Amino acid sequence: MNEFDRISKNFSSSEGKDLKLKALNGFKDILPGEAELWRQVEDRARDIFARFNFAEIRLPILEKTELFARSIGETTDIVEKEMYTFVDKQITMRPEATASLLRAYIEHGLYVQKPVQRLFTIGPMFRHERPQQGRLRQFHQMDVEILGSANPRVDAELMAMGTMLLSELGLCVSLEVNSLGCPACRPAFRENLLSFLESRQDALCDDCKRRSITNPLRVLDCKKPNCRSIVEDAPSILEHLCPECAAHFSEVQDGLRQLGIDYSLNKFMVRGLDYYCRTTFEFTTTDLGSQSAVCAGGRYDGLVEQLGGPKIPGIGCAMGMERLVLLLLQKEQKIEGPAEMDLFIAGLGDAASRIAFSLMQSLRKEGVRVAMDLDNRGLKSQMKQADKAGARYVLMIGDDELAKNTGMLRNMATQEQQGIPLGDIRILIETTTTGRHV
Numbered sequence: 001m002n003e004f005d006r007i008s009k010n011f012s013s014s015e016g017k018d019l020k021l022k023a024l025n026g027f028k029d030i031l032p033g034e035a036e037l038w039r040q041v042e043d044r045a046r047d048i049f050a051r052f053n054f055a056e057i058r059l060p061i062l063e064k065t066e067l068f069a070r071s072i073g074e075t076t077d078i079v080e081k082e083m084y085t086f087v088d089k090q091i092t093m094r095p096e097a098t099a100s101l102l103r104a105y106i107e108h109g110l111y112v113q114k115p116v117q118r119l120f121t122i123g124p125m126f127r128h129e130r131p132q133q134g135r136l137r138q139f140h141q142m143d144v145e146i147l148g149s150a151n152p153r154v155d156a157e158l159m160a161m162g163t164m165l166l167s168e169l170g171l172c173v174s175l176e177v178n179s180l181g182c183p184a185c186r187p188a189f190r191e192n193l194l195s196f197l198e199s200r201q202d203a204l205c206d207d208c209k210r211r212s213i214t215n216p217l218r219v220l221d222c223k224k225p226n227c228r229s230i231v232e233d234a235p236s237i238l239e240h241l242c243p244e245c246a247a248h249f250s251e252v253q254d255g256l257r258q259l260g261i262d263y264s265l266n267k268f269m270v271r272g273l274d275y276y277c278r279t280t281f282e283f284t285t286t287d288l289g290s291q292s293a294v295c296a297g298g299r300y301d302g303l304v305e306q307l308g309g310p311k312i313p314g315i316g317c318a319m320g321m322e323r324l325v326l327l328l329l330q331k332e333q334k335i336e337g338p339a340e341m342d343l344f345i346a347g348l349g350d351a352a353s354r355i356a357f358s359l360m361q362s363l364r365k366e367g368v369r370v371a372m373d374l375d376n377r378g379l380k381s382q383m384k385q386a387d388k389a390g391a392r393y394v395l396m397i398g399d400d401e402l403a404k405n406t407g408m409l410r411n412m413a414t415q416e417q418q419g420i421p422l423g424d425i426r427i428l429i430e431t432t433t434t435g436r437h438v
């Protein structure tokens with residue numbers, strides 16, 4: 001089984017089948033070997049967010065249920081059936097990040113500090129979905145929001161950032177863009193769509209039959225083949241945009257061209273959240289087999305006000321970490337292993353082991369990555385452990401050496417050995433500096 005299979009099957013692992021205490025269905029451990037890849041994705045994202053002048057914000061996982069009902073929308077799939085809610089407490093584990101981020105933005109008056117706030121947050125989200133490949137109940141997102149500007153160039157810039165991040169991660173993606181109009185022009189489109197769907201009700205799937213009345217726009221992005229073929233002829237939102245929305249959308253596209261970003265229009269892309277208006281976009285890839293979204297977002301100009309804040313426009317997007325990690329694995333990107341050790345100290349005998357124990361502490365204070373066998377096993381076992389830990393040097397201390405306050409230093413790559421005073425150890429080994437976070 002290769003690394004990709006191992007990790008993608010991790011949430012239905014057959015090992016430990018008879019265990020009583022296992023992770024919940026749809027919840028997954030990120031084990032050493034995979035966690036390094038997660039950090040690689042995060043580090044690259046943080047680097048790019050910094051290039052685009054974004055600041056980090058960290059948010060709580062639990063919020064009042066009302067926050068999500070009011071922002072995401074009462075009739076969305078998320079709020080209707082996917083939230084982890086403690087009914088007796090009226091609180092919910094966040095199913096997405098935008099609502100919480102806006103709640104914090106309003107609560108702390110962040111709009112007073114800066115006219116335009118560029119914020120990102122990274123963390124787990126929770127949705128009670130049927131677990132399928134790449135879809136977990138606790139999943140992780142990197143979420144980016146720009147608050148305080150309705151300028152279409154901001155939309156283009158955000159999509160340029162998405163493009164840069166995904167391409168620097170080595171992924172092959174395509175960008176689809178749409179406009180959902182505004183409260184001035186969407187009602188007419190909605191009416192038009194309603195009457196189009198009314199005459200075709202019987203052919204729609206059960207979900208869409210219901211949606212066609214409560215939330216007809218959602219029918220447009222139903223994935224079922226039957227519904228897809230019906231909406232093929234549905235009226236287009238892009239033909240219903242008011243002059244302001246049409247001008248905004250054309251400037252967004254102009255901005256994308258200026259920044260050299262490839263995109264295509266997709267009039268069916270409506271996104272599963274009610275708060276979007278005007279620009280919506282989605283980065284998809286076929287690298288995982290069927291087409292899947294790796295980053296999606298849009299503008300939500302009325303949302304801050306709707307949540308009790310001032311009238312402030314905003315736009316944002318979220319990227320699914322699980323999919324990015326799977327894609328990288330599949331592309332056989334180089335995975336940095338767990339942090340390599342600079343030095344393994346093999347203390348032989350109780351006295352040597354005591355010296356090794358305190359030597360290890362003082363070397364760690366100097367920034368050296370050191371390990372030793374605290375249980376003082378035999379030399380053969382300790383050399384095996386040193387090898388497993390990827391130690392570049394092994395320092396052997398036995399009774400003879402101890403008497404002279406020296407040790408035997410072995411370079412694991414060249415197999416060369418030399419006796420050295422214990423005080424010189426720090427000078428003799430060069431420590432790994434790549435990929436180290438001090």
Ligand SMILES: [Zn+2]
Pocket residue numbers: 181182183184185186241242243244245246
């Ligand atoms: Zn409009």
Ligand SMILES: [Zn+2]
Pocket residue numbers: 204205206207208219222223224227
């Ligand atoms: Zn459908």
